[in-house]
Amino acid sequence: EVQLVESGGDLVKPGGSLRLSCAASGFTFSTYSMHWVRQAPGKGLEWVSSISASSTYKYYADSVKGRFTISRDNPKNSLYLQMNSLRAEDTAVYYCARAFEYRNSPGGYWGQGTLVTVSS
């Protein structure tokens, strides 16, 4: 059974940093691209970042470019999102999602999400 479990969400002050983790199991992690998608309270879904299976390609939304860094550790079956220079507008539930086999998009497997709150 495919499982994705996010962790690391917390309350952080504006300008602070946080590192989110996503633990994957039930599939060959090293063969799939992975994504982060976020959802601000009461708002819609916003794609944040993706990373290819071997970490060769990394993509970011303009809203986080230069502040967030996506990475992965394939032997540890883990995905990460390093978030720096956090702003109030980064407050959201952050989901990790596995990509389709054939196309780089979030697909049918998502974690339960972890809440990041940026507030003084």
Place this chain on the structure above:
Amino acid sequence: DIQMTQSPSSLSASVGDRVTITCQASHDITKYLNWYQQKPGKAPKLLIYDASRLETGVPSRFSGSGSGTDFTFTVSSLQPEDIATYYCQQYDILPCTFGQGTKVEIK
């Protein structure tokens, strides 16, 4: 970036009604469109991919159609458990982008 315009933003329908949601892309995305269902406090659930392909395990009352820039999502007979917010999402080009969502309620 490709903009996804989803409508309506909300709708109210009776159990058994046919419900339709539309999504329009700002550029041709061929068939690369997902439809998700999201219930409060839960992660999105993939229902339809490649515009019209039903995800495994999803009831057949859900369907999708369209290609290019215009897409439709249909629930053929609305059930109480279908109360949720539905999102379209294009994946032709990164950044993948989502529609604004349609909140479906029971009348």
